[in-house]
Amino acid sequence: MHETSMVMSILDIVKDTLKTHNASRVTQITLVLGEFVCVEPKALSSCFEIFAQGTPAEGANLxxxxxxxxxxxxxxEKIYEKSDEYNICQTCGGKIAxxxxxxxxxxxxxxxxEDSET
Ligand SMILES: [Zn+2]
Structure with missing residues (x-):
């Protein structure tokens, strides 16, 4: 599933980051999600909860x-408002996408x- 592979790659990054910073747990994970990315934050969260069990990311806040x-x-690269009706750039005649x-x-x-535990 789509969410599963996303969660797996998040957990991979978490694992590497923990090693680099010599940390034992991650408490919060901030993800950037574009408007067009076909994923439900809710579905991703519940998928994450399942896969994070038993890992240092267990219980982390997404x-x-x-x-x-x-x-x-x-x-x-001139920026147009979404409400603008132009399909052709008013400056150079290029395509607006x-x-x-x-x-x-x-x-x-x-x-x-890990220091905080002792
Ligand atoms: Zn242009």
């Missing part, structure tokens, strides 16, 4: 940041180090 789409000229909204990446992790 935070989603949604990115909305913009319209811009493919030629000169949707951009952004397909992002999916891990923005930040909040870690807990």
């Amino acid at each position: 935070v989603f940041e949604r990115i909305s789409t913009t319209r811009s000229c493919v030629n000169c 949707f951009s952004g909204g397909r992002e999916f990446y891990l923005k930040s992790l909040e870690l807990e180090s």
